[in-house]
Amino acid sequence: MSRPGPLNTARVLFATRLAEMAEYRAEVVIWMLSGTLSLVMMLVWMAQAQGAPGGQIRGYDAAGFATYFLSTWLVSQLLVVWVAWELDFEIRQGTLSAKLLRPLDPMWTHYASHVAERLVRIVPMLVLVTIFALLSGARFTTQWWAYPAALGLAALGFTARFLYEYAIGLLAFWTESSTSFQELAWLVYAALGGMFAPLNFYPAWVQSVAVWTPFPYMLGLPAQLLAGKAGPKDALRGALIMLGWLVVFWFLRLAVWRAGLKKYGAVGA
Amino acid sequence: MTPSPPDAAVHVRDLRKAYAVHEKEPGFLGSVRSFVSRQTRLVEAVRGVSFDLHPGEIVGFLGPNGAGKTTTLKMLSGLLHPSGGEARVAGFEPRRREAAFLRQITLVMGQKQQLIWDLPALDSFLVNQAIYEIPDDQYRATMREYTDVLGLDGILKKQVRKLSLGERMKCELAAALLHRPRVLFLDEPTIGLDVNMQESVRAFVRDYNERHGATVILTSHYMADVTALARRILVIDQGALVFDGDLGSLAGQARAGKTIRLQLRSPVTAQALAGYGQDVSVDGLSAQLSVPRAQVSERAARLLADLDVADLTVEDPSIEAVMADLFGHRTPPAPAPTTLERA
Amino acid sequence: MTRYLRLLRIFTGATLSAQLEYRANFVGALLASLGAVGVALLGLGIVFGQPGMSSVGGWSFREALLVTGFFMLTEGVINVFIEPNMSKIADAIRTGSMDFTLLKPIDAQFGVSTRYLNVLRVPDLLIGLGLITSAASGLSVTLLGVLGAALLYASAVVIVYCIWLALSTTAFWFVKTQNVAELFNSVFGAARFPVSAFPLPVRAFLTFVVPVAFITTVPAQAMTGQLAWGVALASPVVAAALFVATRLFWLRAVGSYTSASS
Numbered sequence: 001m002s003r004p005g006p007l008n009t010a011r012v013l014f015a016t017r018l019a020e021m022a023e024y025r026a027e028v029v030i031w032m033l034s035g036t037l038s039l040v041m042m043l044v045w046m047a048q049a050q051g052a053p054g055g056q057i058r059g060y061d062a063a064g065f066a067t068y069f070l071s072t073w074l075v076s077q078l079l080v081v082w083v084a085w086e087l088d089f090e091i092r093q094g095t096l097s098a099k100l101l102r103p104l105d106p107m108w109t110h111y112a113s114h115v116a117e118r119l120v121r122i123v124p125m126l127v128l129v130t131i132f133a134l135l136s137g138a139r140f141t142t143q144w145w146a147y148p149a150a151l152g153l154a155a156l157g158f159t160a161r162f163l164y165e166y167a168i169g170l171l172a173f174w175t176e177s178s179t180s181f182q183e184l185a186w187l188v189y190a191a192l193g194g195m196f197a198p199l200n201f202y203p204a205w206v207q208s209v210a211v212w213t214p215f216p217y218m219l220g221l222p223a224q225l226l227a228g229k230a231g232p233k234d235a236l237r238g239a240l241i242m243l244g245w246l247v248v249f250w251f252l253r254l255a256v257w258r259a260g261l262k263k264y265g266a267v268g269a
Numbered sequence: 270m271t272p273s274p275p276d277a278a279v280h281v282r283d284l285r286k287a288y289a290v291h292e293k294e295p296g297f298l299g300s301v302r303s304f305v306s307r308q309t310r311l312v313e314a315v316r317g318v319s320f321d322l323h324p325g326e327i328v329g330f331l332g333p334n335g336a337g338k339t340t341t342l343k344m345l346s347g348l349l350h351p352s353g354g355e356a357r358v359a360g361f362e363p364r365r366r367e368a369a370f371l372r373q374i375t376l377v378m379g380q381k382q383q384l385i386w387d388l389p390a391l392d393s394f395l396v397n398q399a400i401y402e403i404p405d406d407q408y409r410a411t412m413r414e415y416t417d418v419l420g421l422d423g424i425l426k427k428q429v430r431k432l433s434l435g436e437r438m439k440c441e442l443a444a445a446l447l448h449r450p451r452v453l454f455l456d457e458p459t460i461g462l463d464v465n466m467q468e469s470v471r472a473f474v475r476d477y478n479e480r481h482g483a484t485v486i487l488t489s490h491y492m493a494d495v496t497a498l499a500r501r502i503l504v505i506d507q508g509a510l511v512f513d514g515d516l517g518s519l520a521g522q523a524r525a526g527k528t529i530r531l532q533l534r535s536p537v538t539a540q541a542l543a544g545y546g547q548d549v550s551v552d553g554l555s556a557q558l559s560v561p562r563a564q565v566s567e568r569a570a571r572l573l574a575d576l577d578v579a580d581l582t583v584e585d586p587s588i589e590a591v592m593a594d595l596f597g598h599r600t601p602p603a604p605a606p607t608t609l610e611r612a
Numbered sequence: 613m614t615r616y617l618r619l620l621r622i623f624t625g626a627t628l629s630a631q632l633e634y635r636a637n638f639v640g641a642l643l644a645s646l647g648a649v650g651v652a653l654l655g656l657g658i659v660f661g662q663p664g665m666s667s668v669g670g671w672s673f674r675e676a677l678l679v680t681g682f683f684m685l686t687e688g689v690i691n692v693f694i695e696p697n698m699s700k701i702a703d704a705i706r707t708g709s710m711d712f713t714l715l716k717p718i719d720a721q722f723g724v725s726t727r728y729l730n731v732l733r734v735p736d737l738l739i740g741l742g743l744i745t746s747a748a749s750g751l752s753v754t755l756l757g758v759l760g761a762a763l764l765y766a767s768a769v770v771i772v773y774c775i776w777l778a779l780s781t782t783a784f785w786f787v788k789t790q791n792v793a794e795l796f797n798s799v800f801g802a803a804r805f806p807v808s809a810f811p812l813p814v815r816a817f818l819t820f821v822v823p824v825a826f827i828t829t830v831p832a833q834a835m836t837g838q839l840a841w842g843v844a845l846a847s848p849v850v851a852a853a854l855f856v857a858t859r860l861f862w863l864r865a866v867g868s869y870t871s872a873s874s
Contacts, residue, residue, distance in 0.1 A: 005402075012399035016385065016392050023387040027791055034794035040802050041655060043810045047669060048659065050811075057662055097348050098383040101376055103368035104400045177640020183647045190651070197658045265350035265364060267288065 013109060017116040028120050032128070035076060038195050039132070042069030045197070046136065058201060064227075066136035070129060071223035072195055077125050078118060078154040079218060081161050083110045084182040087169030092176070096264070107166060107253075114162060141228030149235040150222035156242040157218025161189070163249035170253075173260035193219030214245040278359060278452055278484035279322040279345065285353035286315040286340050314340040316508040317354065324451070327478055327485040329499035329516070337508040338488045339378075342454045345486070346376040359452050372401060375450040377458050383444055384429045390440040391425045394447060401448035408447070414480075415443040418473050435466040442473060453477075453485045459494055471497045526561040529569060532580035545572055554579075619718065620726055627696075627729045641732035648687055649739050652680045652804045669809030675836055677747035679806045682765065682828040685740025686803070689769055690776070691733035697725050698776045699793065702783035705869075714866065721862050725777065744835075753835055760834040764844065767851035768827040774854040775822075777862065784865035803828040823850055 021028065045065040049057050060068065087110075090096040099106040132138070168185055171178035190196070192206075192215035199207055199220050210216050217238040224230040289309045315337040322328055332338050343349040345356055347363035347370065356363055361370035384393040398408045416422055419439045424432060432440065442458065455474065459467040475498060478485055489495055495502065495516070502519050504512035512519065529546065533554045542549045545568050546558035560568045565583055572578060631637070659665060660673050668676050701724055704710040713723050779792040799822045807815050807825040819825040826847045833839040 009399040009402065012395055016388065016396050019392060020385055020388050030791045030794055034791075034798045036798040036801050037651070037655075040804070043802075043814055044655075044659060044668065044805055047809055047811050048665070052665075057665070097343075097376075097378070100348060100366070101346060101371060101374070102397075102400050103371040109396075175640070176637050177643065180640030180643040180647075183644050187647045187650050187654075191654055196655050201658055201662060203661065261366075262350075265348070266352075 009104070010108070010112070013112040014116055017109070017113040018119060021113065021117045021120045024117075025120055028117060029124050031080070032077060032121060032125060035073070035080070037190060038069045038073040038076060041196055042066060042073075042136065045069070058198075060198070063137040063139060066133070066138035067140060067227045068198055068223060068229075070132055070136065070138045071140070071226035072193075072219060073132075074125065074129055074226065075150065075154050075157075075219055075222045076193075076195065077121060078151075079158050079161050080117075080121075081114060081158070081165045083114065083162060084165045084169030085179055086110065087166065088172040088178050091170075091172040091264075100261075100264075105257075107257075110166070111162060114158075118158075140226050143228065145232065146225045146228065146235075149232065150225040153217065153222040153225070153235065153238055153242065156239060156246065157214070157222070160214055160218060160242060160245050160249050163246070163253045167249070167253045167256045170256045170260045173263045188213075189215050189219070192216060194223065195219065198224075214242060217241050217245075276323065277321045277357070278324040278326070279320075279486070280357040281321070281341075281345070281355070282319050283354035284315055284318045284341065284344060284351055284356055285313070286337075286344060286349060287311055287313045287352045313508055315344070315351075315505075318505065318508075318510050319354075320503060320510065320513060322484050322486070324484055325478070325482040326501060327474075327487065327499045329495035329502045330486050330488045330505065331495065331502060332488075332505040336505045338505055339456055341505065342376065342456050342486065342488070346374055346454050347371075348376075372448055373450055374452045374454065375445045375448070376454040376456065377442060377445045378456045384437070384440055386430050387428060389426045390429055390432070390444070393429070393440070393444055394425075397444055397447045403448055407449075411447060411449060412443075415446070415473075418476050419443055419469065435462055438462060438466065438470065442470065446477065449481060451481070451483050453483055455485060455487045455489075457489055458487070459489060459491055467491065467494065474498055526559045527565050528557055528559050528584045529565070529572065530582045530584065531556045531558075531572065531576070531578055534577040534579050537576060616718070616722060619722075623727050624729055627727075628731060631731055637732055641730075642735055645733060645735040645739060648736065649684055649743075652683055655804055656680055669806050671806045671808065674747050674750045675832065676806060676809075678744060678751070678832040678835060679828050680804055681740050681743030681745075681747055682768075682831050683740070683804045684736060684743055685765075686768065686772060686800075686827055688733060688736030688738075688740050690772060691736055692730050694773055694776050695793065696728035696730040698780040700724075700728065701780040705783050710869070714869070720866060721777075721859070725773070748835060751836055754837060757835045757837050760839070760844065761831045764826075764834050764839075764847050765831040767847045768831060770851040770855055771823055771826055771847075774851070774858040778858050781858075781862055781865045784869055799824060800827075806832065823854075826850060 042065060045057070045060070046062040049055060049060060049062045049065055055061050056064075087096075090099070096106070099109070133140070165182065165185070168182050169178055171181060192199075192210040192213055194216060199210060199216055202210070221230060221234060221238045225235055288311070290312050292308045292310060318337075318341060330338055330341070340349065344351050345358055345363055347366045350364045359370065359373040361367060361373070363370065383397075384390055385396070394412070397403075403411070416425075419442065421439060421443060424436045424440065427436075429437060429440070438458075446453070453474070458474070459470050462470065471494060474485060474487070477483060478498075485498070487494065487498060500515055502512065502514065502516055503510060504519075526546070533556065536554060537551065537556065539549050539551045539556075542551065542556060542558055546560040549558040550556065569581060569583065573581060656668075656673075656676055659668055660676075666672065671679070701710075704713065704724070714720050716723060775796060776793070779796060782792065799818075802810065802814075802818055803824045807818050807829045810818065815825075830839065830843060830847050834844065
């Protein structure tokens with residue numbers, strides 16, 4: 001009698017969460033439409049470029065802005081993480097208790113949900129990107145390697161974001177406002193990731209701070225790859241940096257989780 | 270630390286738990302005051318509880334609300350860390366939450382759901398199979414057994430959100446016991462269920478205990494749960510164990526009789542009923558009174574003969590009533606504050 | 613009428629007491645407010661930070677800041693007065709507690725619209741007013757302009773309330789509508805900028821389809837005295853029409869309401 005291993009556990013978790021996300025397909029589309037910051041900024045910059053002398057701002061014409069911001073929008077759709085809200089809810093309502101009784105870290109269930117949601121998201125997302133691209137005149141790169149490279153970076157970026165958002169969500173063990181920290185973290189991610197403008201539009205000192213954070217590599221870089229403005233060397237360097245951040249966030253999450261469990265055990269649900 | 274007897278399924282010595290609780294005076298001013306400076310006090314929810322359970326034993330764990338039952342169960346399942354004393358369950362120290370320990374136990378808490386709301390219950394079972402790494406043949410055998418005993422046929426493929434409360438509870442139980450735990454903590458497993466469902470939950474627990482020799486600790490507000498399942502009773506009150514013995518001696522100590530409820534066709538006065546029992550109350554065409562256990566059938570027969578009765582039911586006294594009777598209790602006793610401090 | 617005013621006072625007292633219970637939330641709410649103003653200012657700051665960029669859609673920095681101020685003020689109005697109530701409509705229908713609201717001898721729309729208040733987000737209102745004041749201090753603003761802006765902003769609040777109520781009222785038919793707020797927010801995000809900052813077709817959409825233009829751009833224009841009379845009249849007309857339409861929609865929803873079975 002052979003016991004099923006962790007691979008089987010992962011497969012079942014993923015399949016179940018995929019079935020659950022398929023139940024939420026209408027909501028998934030609404031969630032997709034709610035992240036419009038990139039699109040608003042795209043429209044503003046396009047109008048600005050049309051009014052600028054020569055029709056360009058820092059080498060971007062209207063179509064260039066459209067390409068950049070649609071790419072950011074696309075990548076940001078793959079980086080969506082809501083685990084902090086769920087943890088906040090579970091910890092405050094005490095439903096975490098039931099999950100703690102199982103011999104598996106509850107993180108894996110959440111991770112499976114998030115990955116499954118991405119699969120549900122991908123079809124309407126591609127449809128929307130195509131429509132937006134036709135309307136705005138965006139032109140994505142023709143280099144085939146840029147697509148798997150951007151996808152790989154997005155996968156690393158998503159996992160890194162999942163881990164640090166998880167750590168933020170766990171703050172609910174100590175404070176009732178963990179979701180506000182999540183909103184602030186989002187602001188930093190959006191700003192340094194390049195959702196307001198390409199990173200080289202920012203003041204020099206902001207740029208020099210940004211390169212020491214993971215954000216430009218998880219959002220701005222894959223977007224630039226799709227727009228054809230970054231090369232394979234940039235992609236490789238970004239991937240290595242993201243791997244480093246993954247290790248950091250992995251241990252950060254683990255430390256907060258252990259401390260949180262100690263606190264939960266002392267005070268209870 | 271005393272070594273646990275090797276044969277004990279649950280071994281508890283001088284178990285303690287203290288909490289800091291935040292307090293506020295009522296009203297808006299009270300809110301403002303507590304916003305500025307918080308009053309907390311230390312409450313000892315469990316103060317030095319000791320007992321041992323043999324493998325295969327079913328124990329009823331009773332006590333008024335707030336007595337410390339749930340806190341104790343949470344400590345035994347590893348969700349809460351004791352602030353003192355010793356607990357060993359199936360040979361493990363619960364607070365370490367080792368995977369091997371978690372595979373041996375389960376905790377069922379009323380309506381706290383572990384089922385995935387928007388999917389059929391079967392999906393939740395598959396998830397649990399994967400998480401507990403239950404081999405396929407064991408999974409199938411367990412599912413056959415539970416489907417039989419609980420009557421799960423036809424409800425496993427419905428979305429959980431579309432199940433009735435009773436059906437959901439059946440699935441909840443099956444999911445919680447899918448990994449065939451050896452120690453079961455059941456906290457109010459029949460709360461809110463109708464009489465039929467309560468009976469099938471009891472039958473399931475009894476059957477599981479007999480088949481698998483599991484140890485069961487059960488808390489309930491329904492006397493019938495306890496009388497149907499447990500021979501040994503633990504009573505906890507204000508955080509301390511006040512009774513540990515068999516059901517017979519607990520019931521024998523109870524002076525509380527049974528309650529007879531009447532539905533009448535024509536109104537009667539309380540005085541007219543006073544001759545049949547104590548604690549008479551009349552409300553329009555319904556009335557209730559309590560009679561000594563030994564005289565239930567004789568009194569019921571007299572009532573039916575003397576009055577124009579539409580319906581008559583005999584009920585066990587609630588556990589609260591027995592408890593009040595046994596230990597002379599006013600309802601929920603507040604644990605005494607031990608220290609007062611400012612946060 | 614006085615009865616309704618008294619009810620407002622009682623509702624406010626109860627909800628204040630409840631929120632003071634969670635003092636840690638104040639810190640959190642403050643962070644959220646700062647986050648919101650951060651997004652709005654960053655967007656504006658980076659556009660105007662580019663060399664040679666002195667206007668967006670024909671608006672100078674201070675004028676655009678005025679729009680951002682009205683945007684933050686509106687965020688405050690939504691977070692303090694509107695969202696706390698509207699987000700509970702879907703829940704109330706799902707759990708069946710809407711039954712109790714409908715049984716009360718007060719107007720149900722008033723009841724569901726005024727019951728809660730999120731004082732924690734009052735900083736949004738203050739930040740919005742602060743931005744408006746500081747932007748206006750560098751512009752030539754007349755008393756007439758301020759009065760006009762105040763009146764037009766009142767219509768804007770009515771418009772926002774009507775859109776939210778209409779979206780939330782759909783919960784009477786579709787039970788899973790907790791996310792409709794997201795739909796509003798996704799379009800409302802555009803109100804951080806004056807409508808003229810957008811390409812022409814988008815501008816038309818933001819004026820005629822979803823009247824976002826009336827919420828922030830129009831009051832700001834009134835303040836700087838750049839408003840055409842036609843638009844000034846259109847705003848209250850749109851608000852009144854929306855109010856009547858939403859009221860009818862609400863009554864229709866309540867009429868067809870069958871309470872949740874479980």
